[in-house]
Amino acid sequence: MAVAVPGAARKGGRDREPRPGLVERLKLSYSRHWYAYAMAAPVVIVLGVLVAYPLGRGVYLTLTDANSLNVGHTVGVNHIPDTFKFVGLQNYADVLWGQGSYDRFWSHFVWTILWTVICVTLTYGSGLGLALLMNQQLRGRTAYRLLLILPWAVPTFVTVFSWRLMLADGGMVNTLLGALHLPQPSWLEDPLAQKAAAILVNTWCGVPFMMVSLLGGLQSIPAELYEAAEMDGASSWQRFRYVTLPGLRAVSSTVILLGVIWTFNQFVIIFLLFGNNAPDVQILVTWAYQLGFGQQPRDYAQSASYGIILLSILIVFTTFYQRWLKRNDQGVV
Amino acid sequence: MAPADTDLEGRERSEGRPPLSTTTDIPTKAATAAAATAKPAVRVRPRGKSSRTAAALSHGVLIAAALVAVFPVLYLFFIALGPDKTDYLHPGGILGKATFANFGKVLSQTDFLTWFGNSLIVAGGTTVFGVLIAATTGYAVSRMRFPGLRPLMWSLLVTQMFPIAVLIVPMYYTMANLGLLDTYSGLILVYASTAVPYCAWLLKGYFDTIPVEIDEAGRVDGLTPFGTFWRLILPLARPGLAVAAFYTFLTAWAEVPFASTFMLSSDKYTLAVGLTTFVSQYESQWNLMAATSVLIAIPVSAVFYLVQKHLVTGLTAGAAKS
Numbered sequence: 013m014a015v016a017v018p019g020a021a022r023k024g025g026r027d028r029e030p031r032p033g034l035v036e037r038l039k040l041s042y043s044r045h046w047y048a049y050a051m052a053a054p055v056v057i058v059l060g061v062l063v064a065y066p067l068g069r070g071v072y073l074t075l076t077d078a079n080s081l082n083v084g085h086t087v088g089v090n091h092i093p094d095t096f097k098f099v100g101l102q103n104y105a106d107v108l109w110g111q112g113s114y115d116r117f118w119s120h121f122v123w124t125i126l127w128t129v130i131c132v133t134l135t136y137g138s139g140l141g142l143a144l145l146m147n148q149q150l151r152g153r154t155a156y157r158l159l160l161i162l163p164w165a166v167p168t169f170v171t172v173f174s175w176r177l178m179l180a181d182g183g184m185v186n187t188l189l190g191a192l193h194l195p196q197p198s199w200l201e202d203p204l205a206q207k208a209a210a211i212l213v214n215t216w217c218g219v220p221f222m223m224v225s226l227l228g229g230l231q232s233i234p235a236e237l238y239e240a241a242e243m244d245g246a247s248s249w250q251r252f253r254y255v256t257l258p259g260l261r262a263v264s265s266t267v268i269l270l271g272v273i274w275t276f277n278q279f280v281i282i283f284l285l286f287g288n289n290a291p292d293v294q295i296l297v298t299w300a301y302q303l304g305f306g307q308q309p310r311d312y313a314q315s316a317s318y319g320i321i322l323l324s325i326l327i328v329f330t331t332f333y334q335r336w337l338k339r340n341d342q343g344v345v
Numbered sequence: 346m347a348p349a350d351t352d353l354e355g356r357e358r359s360e361g362r363p364p365l366s367t368t369t370d371i372p373t374k375a376a377t378a379a380a381a382t383a384k385p386a387v388r389v390r391p392r393g394k395s396s397r398t399a400a401a402l403s404h405g406v407l408i409a410a411a412l413v414a415v416f417p418v419l420y421l422f423f424i425a426l427g428p429d430k431t432d433y434l435h436p437g438g439i440l441g442k443a444t445f446a447n448f449g450k451v452l453s454q455t456d457f458l459t460w461f462g463n464s465l466i467v468a469g470g471t472t473v474f475g476v477l478i479a480a481t482t483g484y485a486v487s488r489m490r491f492p493g494l495r496p497l498m499w500s501l502l503v504t505q506m507f508p509i510a511v512l513i514v515p516m517y518y519t520m521a522n523l524g525l526l527d528t529y530s531g532l533i534l535v536y537a538s539t540a541v542p543y544c545a546w547l548l549k550g551y552f553d554t555i556p557v558e559i560d561e562a563g564r565v566d567g568l569t570p571f572g573t574f575w576r577l578i579l580p581l582a583r584p585g586l587a588v589a590a591f592y593t594f595l596t597a598w599a600e601v602p603f604a605s606t607f608m609l610s611s612d613k614y615t616l617a618v619g620l621t622t623f624v625s626q627y628e629s630q631w632n633l634m635a636a637t638s639v640l641i642a643i644p645v646s647a648v649f650y651l652v653q654k655h656l657v658t659g660l661t662a663g664a665a666k667s
Contacts, residue, residue: 047570048489051481052497055541058478061523062538063504066515073515142410145403152404158650159411165649166418167599169617170638174421177433177631184420184436216413270505270543277508280601297508301602304514312514319508326506 074103074317080310096313103317117318124276124295127211131278132271134215136264139222144256146223147230157227164220172284175213176200179285200285203292210293214281218274222267229263230256265337269330276326296322418642425635433631447636457637459612460619465644467532467604467615468597475537475544475593476586482541483548484574488560498549501542513606520607527609535607536597544589551585552578587652598645616641 078096107117142160146153163171178184179199186196197205233256241251257264282298288306296318304315424432425447427439451457482501486494516535517526525531555578563573579586601617608614614622620641623634 045489045491048485048491049493051485051489051571051574054478055482055501055545056497058534058538058541059500059504062516062519062534063507063512066512066519067507069515069518070512138410142407145407148400148403150400150403150407156407156411158653160407160414161649161653162414162418162646165646165653166642167595167617167645169599169601169620170421170642171417173620173634173638174417174424177424177635178417178420180433182434216417220414273506277506279508280599284601300508301513305606316514319512322508323506327503330502330506 070316071320073313074320075100076313077103078312080308080312083312099313103313104321107314107317107321119292120294120296120299123207123293124297127207127214127295128272128275130211131214131218131275132268134211135218135222135271135275136268138215138219139267140226140260142219142223143226143230146227157224161220161224163217164224168217168280169284171217172213172281175209175216176285179209200290203290206286206290206293210282210285213285214275214278217281218271222271225263225267226260229260233259261340265333269333272329272333273326276322421635422639425632425639427632430630430632433635447632448640451633451636451640455623455633455637456611456614456619457616457640460614460616461640463529463608463613464598464615464617464641466529467536468594470529470533471536471540471597472590472594474533475540476590478537479541479544479589479593480548480579480582480586481574482545484552484578486545487549487552488557489570498546501545504538504542513602516603517606526607527613529613532604532607532615533597535603536593536600539600539603540593540596544593547592548582548585548589551582555581591648591652594648595645598641 075098076096077099078094082096083094107113110116146156146160150156179186181198181200185199189196197208199205199209237255237259238251241255246254276295277297278295279297279301282293282295283301286293288302294302300315300318300322303311303318420436423436423439426443426445427433427436428442428444428446432439482497485491486498520526520531520535523531525534559577559581560570560573563577564570568576599617600615601621604615605618605621608618611622616637620634620637623630623637
């Protein structure tokens with residue numbers, strides 16, 4: 013996708029035809045385009061060098077058997093050339109239906125989907141609830157906002173570290189549960205509890221973004237709509253269902269898309285909460301990183317294959333999501 | 346619903362009045378009760394006041410949520426005060442022997458200040474560079490219709506989906522070839538490439554809310570498109586720029602995998618990488634780690650609260666219009 017941009021830009025540079033429409037567009041000229049390309053160029057170059065080219069190389073790596081033993085590297089003054097060879101689509105086949113592919117891929121795949129759905133639902137739901145509460149004329153609204161966005165203000169690796177201390181055996185959370193005579197799972201070791209802990213921490217980190225965005229969306233809904241709905245005798249549920257939710261659709265569709273993408277690729281929380289020793293809780297991203305950097309020899313080819321599969325899943329999802337939104341007249345791009 | 350609302354407004358008026366008008370108090374009480382029963386706990390309307398019960402409920406929920414939001418951060422600060430590395434298991438014991446010794450130790454006996462400086466250089470550089478190029482791109486896609494616009498928007502969107510796992514290995518080799526490995530500028534470029542797509546998107550949305558007439562007026566007065574952008578639009582877009590700057594700064598400040606892969610020598614470590622080395626170096630001295638975390642969190646939270654005023658406007662402009 014990104015590769016197409018520079019090409020399109022060059023091709024477009026010769027295309028001086030103004031599109032019909034606004035008077036603005038009639039003034040379109042070569043110089044106008046030239047400025048547009050000059051302004052977009054830095055981003056295109058940076059993304060081209062650091063994203064598009066590595067992506068191309070990443071795709072190539074998935075077609076080889078590259079790992080840290082056969083990739084070219086430099087030891088002192090000696091350069092050791094690449095010795096990995098081309099294996100075609102074998103990596104993908106191995107990942108998707110090779111031996112043990114359930115444990116290596118599909119179990120992580122199912123967990124990643126579950127993780128994304130649960131986390132986005134929870135963050136969106138809590139964010140919307142809090143935004144609705146904060147959208148009233150309450151005393152101390154600013155104070156609440158300042159406190160509630162704190163999880164977003166503090167770097168994730170710091171808060172994850174705090175959660176790790178709190179969730180440890182004999183830590184704060186289990187002391188509290190013990191005081192209430194509730195079971196005290198070992199959050200950082202038991203597979204099921206690990207998953208619950210990961211979802212809990214991610215939700216905690218993700219709610220402020222949802223809340224702030226949705227609060228902005230709520231404030232942009234004109235009050236007249238609510239007045240009109242009240243005049244028509246709409247109950248508060250009906251007002252929520254038929255005024256608030258449609259009014260939030262543009263913001264919602266964007267934050268849900270971003271939420272899905274970010275949660276799907278969420279690396280830091282799981283990586284820092286559990287490290288490399290918890291195979292069950294690894295989502296595809298952290299699992300791919302573990303293959304590429306967390307073991308010896310580092311399996312670059314498999315790691316990159318996971319990455320490409322991940323990317324394809326997201327692109328397919330986004331395409332369908334876009335199409336679904338467009339049917340409702342709500343394109344994101 | 347409508348009658349209850351009129352009563353409610355009546356109550357507000359009567360409350361604002363001096364106590365002379367006692368006669369209105371009787372219907373007011375009834376109205377309050379009616380409003381309380383007629384209205385659910387969660388009010389959706391952006392204007393008007395809720396009944397007392399509803400307000401109390403809202404306050405209750407918000408206070409609980411605020412506690413949950415704040416507690417882990419405060420807890421970390423509290424643990425940082427404990428002098429022993431096992432104190433986190435007995436937080437109650439810290440109260441008696443709370444000390445700032447951990448902070449002193451981190452500042453004087455570790456490379457904290459070096460890491461802090463590195464983080465500042467990298468995050469600051471990324472913010473300036475990233476926001477600048479994101480703003481020019483955002484302006485170009487917001488104002489100018491040029492061939493290649495939609496592919497550009499799409500690639501900005503798709504770039505956000507890139508899992509680091511697919512990029513990190515090839516990126517490592519690209520950077521090695523360009524001689525950017527283990528340099529500040531290399532890390533700045535990498536961070537810019539991760540933060541810029543979202544920022545450009547967000548700023549595009551913000552620029553869309555600025556009337557095109559302003560650009561046209563600038564052009565009529567003889568400014569080049571770049572002059573229009575620099576002298577007219579950028580100053581008007583300050584709130585959006587603040588959000589973009591904040592987002593970029595936070596991304597760069599708190600990033601772990603790229604920094605730990607690309608920064609090889611320990612005098613180039615950023616804070617996030619430095620913190621992870623603590624675990625092995627000090628055999629999990631949690632109290633020192635907690636103190637370091639607090640010291641890391643302070644500057645970025647300060648930046649956050651400086652721009653948070655613009656946060657709502659900037660984000661929704663980006664979200665609603667993009």
